[in-house]
Amino acid sequence: MGALNNETLLQKIQERFHEQVTFIAEPYGLLTVETSRENIIDVLSFLKADAELQFIYLTDITAIQYSEQEKSIGVIYHLHSLVHNVRIRIKVFLSEQDLNIPSATVLWHGANWMERETYDFFGVNFDGHPDLRRILNVDDMTVFPMRKEYPLEDPNRVDKKDFYFGR
Structure with a gap:
């Protein structure tokens, strides 16, 4: 395999996961894909364990x-292949009524604090997390x-009225 680029990476992901990975974009050159909560651990495991890709970080x-979307909360993972100096972003969207997603601590111990922070600020529950608290x-x-x-803004603040600003 030659140098790893977004096209090669996307081809390998699509060969392995077919329609389970969707919404492919490259904002600012960063390959971004979307999957479901049922597939996220499989996708992350593949990217980490594949001998050619080596997204170990x-x-x-x-x-x-x-808030305008039906599935309004997106959980976003950023991975880096240190060997190839390539990055990828994986998104999973959840509805506000069911904010459960499997924990990535089974793959990376460092996911522990990142998941706790995401729970703390957004309320996403990471199933299988060893210590999910604020x-x-x-x-x-x-x-x-x-x-x-x-x-x-607080609608009751009097110093934010338009007449104070000549409007």
Whole structure:
């Protein structure tokens, strides 16, 4: 195999997973694919264990919310092949009614804190996580601060009225 690039990487993923991996894009040259919660561990295992790919470094696990979509919470994994200096982003979208996804700690021990942070800020439950609890916010907090559930500004503030700004 020659130098690993996005085209070769995508071809290997599609050969292995066919229609289980969708939404292929390359924003800023970063190959981005989407899969389901049922397939995420298989996809991550393949990328890590494949002798040609060697995506052995889990850079980050995070989440994002697109409140206008049906499946509004996206769990995002960034992997890096240190051997080939190639990166890939894998996304899994979940509905707010069912925020459960398998834990990647079975593959990377370092996923532990990343998953705890994602749980802490977005409320994503990582099934099989060894110690899923808040890591940055107080334990008795009942909300998840990165969700878009609140207005951006307090409508009761008097110093934000338009007439103060000549409008």
